[in-house]
Amino acid sequence: MTPTAPVSSVPPLVAHGLEKAYRVGRGRLPVLRGVSLVLCSGELVALMGASGSGKSTLLHLLGLMDRPDAGEVLLDGERVDRLGAGAAARVRARRIGFVFQQFQLLPELNALQNVLLPRRLALGRLWWRRRRAETAAARRLLEAVGLGERLRHRPTMLSGGEQQRVAIARALVSRPAVLLADEPTGNLDRRTGHEVLTLLLDLARAHGTAVLLATHDPAVAQACDRVLRLADGELVPPDAEVAPTP
Amino acid sequence: MSRLVLAWLFRRPVQALAILGVAVGLAALLLVQAVMNGLIETNEAAVRAFSGDLHLVPAVGETPPRWDDYAAALADVAEVEAAAPHLVAHALSSFPGWTMELSQTGYSDAQQVRLVGVDPEAEARVNRFGEALARAEVAPVADPSRPFAVPPGPFARPGLLVSDDFARGVPLAQGEDLHGGKKVELAALPWRLPPPGERLVPVNGVFTIAGTYAPLDFRTALDVVFLERTGPNGLHWNLLGSEAADFTEALLKLAPGVSAEAGKAAVLEALSRAGLPRPGGAAGGELVTWRERNATFLQAIHTERRMTTLVLSFVVLVAAFGLFAVLAALVREKVRDLGVLAACGAGPWTRGGLVFGLGALASALGAALGFGVARWLVAEKDAVAAFLDRRFGIQIFPAQLYVVDGLPAVWNGGGAVRLALATFLLGLLFTLMPALRAARTDPVEALRYE
Numbered sequence: 090m091t092p093t094a095p096v097s098s099v100p101p102l103v104a105h106g107l108e109k110a111y112r113v114g115r116g117r118l119p120v121l122r123g124v125s126l127v128l129c130s131g132e133l134v135a136l137m138g139a140s141g142s143g144k145s146t147l148l149h150l151l152g153l154m155d156r157p158d159a160g161e162v163l164l165d166g167e168r169v170d171r172l173g174a175g176a177a178a179r180v181r182a183r184r185i186g187f188v189f190q191q192f193q194l195l196p197e198l199n200a201l202q203n204v205l206l207p208r209r210l211a212l213g214r215l216w217w218r219r220r221r222a223e224t225a226a227a228r229r230l231l232e233a234v235g236l237g238e239r240l241r242h243r244p245t246m247l248s249g250g251e252q253q254r255v256a257i258a259r260a261l262v263s264r265p266a267v268l269l270a271d272e273p274t275g276n277l278d279r280r281t282g283h284e285v286l287t288l289l290l291d292l293a294r295a296h297g298t299a300v301l302l303a304t305h306d307p308a309v310a311q312a313c314d315r316v317l318r319l320a321d322g323e324l325v326p327p328d329a330e331v332a333p334t335p
Numbered sequence: 336m337s338r339l340v341l342a343w344l345f346r347r348p349v350q351a352l353a354i355l356g357v358a359v360g361l362a363a364l365l366l367v368q369a370v371m372n373g374l375i376e377t378n379e380a381a382v383r384a385f386s387g388d389l390h391l392v393p394a395v396g397e398t399p400p401r402w403d404d405y406a407a408a409l410a411d412v413a414e415v416e417a418a419a420p421h422l423v424a425h426a427l428s429s430f431p432g433w434t435m436e437l438s439q440t441g442y443s444d445a446q447q448v449r450l451v452g453v454d455p456e457a458e459a460r461v462n463r464f465g466e467a468l469a470r471a472e473v474a475p476v477a478d479p480s481r482p483f484a485v486p487p488g489p490f491a492r493p494g495l496l497v498s499d500d501f502a503r504g505v506p507l508a509q510g511e512d513l514h515g516g517k518k519v520e521l522a523a524l525p526w527r528l529p530p531p532g533e534r535l536v537p538v539n540g541v542f543t544i545a546g547t548y549a550p551l552d553f554r555t556a557l558d559v560v561f562l563e564r565t566g567p568n569g570l571h572w573n574l575l576g577s578e579a580a581d582f583t584e585a586l587l588k589l590a591p592g593v594s595a596e597a598g599k600a601a602v603l604e605a606l607s608r609a610g611l612p613r614p615g616g617a618a619g620g621e622l623v624t625w626r627e628r629n630a631t632f633l634q635a636i637h638t639e640r641r642m643t644t645l646v647l648s649f650v651v652l653v654a655a656f657g658l659f660a661v662l663a664a665l666v667r668e669k670v671r672d673l674g675v676l677a678a679c680g681a682g683p684w685t686r687g688g689l690v691f692g693l694g695a696l697a698s699a700l701g702a703a704l705g706f707g708v709a710r711w712l713v714a715e716k717d718a719v720a721a722f723l724d725r726r727f728g729i730q731i732f733p734a735q736l737y738v739v740d741g742l743p744a745v746w747n748g749g750g751a752v753r754l755a756l757a758t759f760l761l762g763l764l765f766t767l768m769p770a771l772r773a774a775r776t777d778p779v780e781a782l783r784y785e
Binding site for chain 1: 336338678681
């Protein structure tokens with residue numbers, strides 16, 4: 090386990106007044122209406138809300154996979170929401186980790202290769218000089234998630250829980266400032282989900298990574314430091330009444 | 336990433352088939368090119384066999400041209416290494432005792448022949464006449480320096496040479512062979528046609544087959560008969576008469592390093608100095624290279640090569656379309672993985688580059704494979720031709736139709752590399768669109784894709 094990273098005074102992730110609407114026919118369907126939030130280093134924040142409330146859209150905007158119609162995203166104090174696709178990808182490779190509900194591992198690569206993918210993309214030509222050190226780090230991370238014996242196994246040879254552990258290792262291999270997780274336990278049984286969640290939160294704390302975790306599950310939210318509720322595209326106070334999760 | 340490219344490339348057999356398609360298209364193109372090169376080389380060598388570097392057809396003035404005048408004019412021309420006169424006439428051939436019944440088209444005893452009177456020594460200096468004698472199969476002459484010599488006797492007739500192919504059709508009695516002085520009858524047209532309305536009287540003569548020659552030029556295979564040009568046994572004396580010209584064309588061999596244009600200029604100047612008419616003017620005649628003389632024939636083969644190249648280029652084009660289809664399907668199929676790559680930090684250039692690299696690899700593999708297969712087949716052409724004949728009874732160039740030894744194929748390394756490179760570039764071109772699509776994949780949409 091790596092030691093806890095030093096906490097910076099600048100919050101790793103800040104969002105101001107994020108708005109997003111999608112074109113539907115001739116009209117526009119607003120999904121986010123002025124969402125603002127701050128994530129501090131090492132903070133674990135749950136994002137709850139009903140289906141269609143805009144959780145995934147918010148994660149995509151914060152992860153620079155999509156651009157907001159209005160508002161801004163600051164990563165370590167630097168505004169990043171207007172970056173071009175290439176620059177945004179470089180930022181993602183180095184400073185943002187993703188964990189998805191469907192694991193999203195590349196089936197042609199084994200566990201170790203999947204974990205190394207963000208590093209390979211982040212380092213470009215430098216990869217060939219640093220590949221031994223990077224491979225060693227990825228091995229350690231896979232050992233930390235309990236898959237030290239399954240480095241060469243492809244995703245089809247791993248269980249759902251194991252695949253999500255590989256995905257967590259992949260998300261953390263670049264020691265990102267922010268980890269965005271979209272229903273990471275949604276495809277797992279309760280026991281496995283609990284194990285994976287515990288592992289994710291432990292590792293994130295150890296790395297000093299701020300985590301924003303979208304979930305329907307109150308038990309998952311309880312394990313986090315703080316809970317944000319999203320309803321009709323807006324963040325609502327914690328004690329406000331929101332529509333029940335379907 | 337290279338592992339990912341390879342895994343995607345060989346994900347399905349159809350993708351390997353796309354590579355194979357490019358390879359087969361290119362191999363077919365290169366093979367046909369090589370065979371056409373071989374045919375061109377074979378045909379040029381055949382045409383060249385009985386040609387000189389230059390062909391001089393004298394202009395005809397009031398008096399028929401005389402070879403002595405031309406020989407004297409050319410003797411001091413440094414650019415001309417050797418000159419050989421030809422006296423050409425046209426005749427029907429038959430055999431003594433047979434009837435030449437020209438009104439019956441089904442009657443085939445008479446065969447049209449082209450009589451070429453030559454000076455054997457001079458002829459051997461300007462072309463491969465000596466080789467043709469040496470390679471004769473049916474009845475090689477005993478003494479190549481005296482090829483028209485026949486066994487002496489009271490009934491001896493002037494000797495002539497027919498091709499091996501002609502000789503194979505000569506009717507022989509039981510126990511008779513061509514070394515025994517087989518007689519042949521020739522009815523030649525006069526050297527100058529009479530005015531319209533007057534009777535055309537051919538001149539008949541009986542000759543002896545002195546031997547055969549190998550038809551190095553397939554066009555001489557059946558209808559060219561060589562005999563002495565002048566002298567008591569010559570064409571001039573025996574069939575055309577003393578008033579006829581004693582040569583109708585001359586084959587000139589240029590000195591080493593002399594260009595055709597320089598040779599032509601020197602010959603024209605020498606003729607002018609000697610007061611001989613300039614060929615190519617109102618009095619007719621010409622001075623041309625062997626290529627110009629056979630331009631139509633040679634051009635036809637080159638045109639054939641261009642046409643086959645064009646047609647087979649479409650095969651390569653279709654193969655490139657196949658590659659495009661496979662890559663486009665792959666991008667559609669792997670759209671979710673492209674989204675994952677984007678989430679992990681792959682920008683549009685990286686995603687597009689991945690698919691482009693994949694297409695480039697497929698193109699390169701296809702081009703290399705096609706090049707290698709074609710090179711191997713050309714190197715093993717005789718074994719391949721023998722195998723096709725033995726196993727499937729396929730003769731690529733049947734001996735009855737083509738006078739070629741085996742399968743003619745000449746590998747043009749430079750041209751083959753250019754075609755392989757063009758195939759590779761074509762593959763890259765067809766890779767651009769799928770690569771662009773991969774680059775423009777929306778990561779959010781891609782991750783939603785199931």
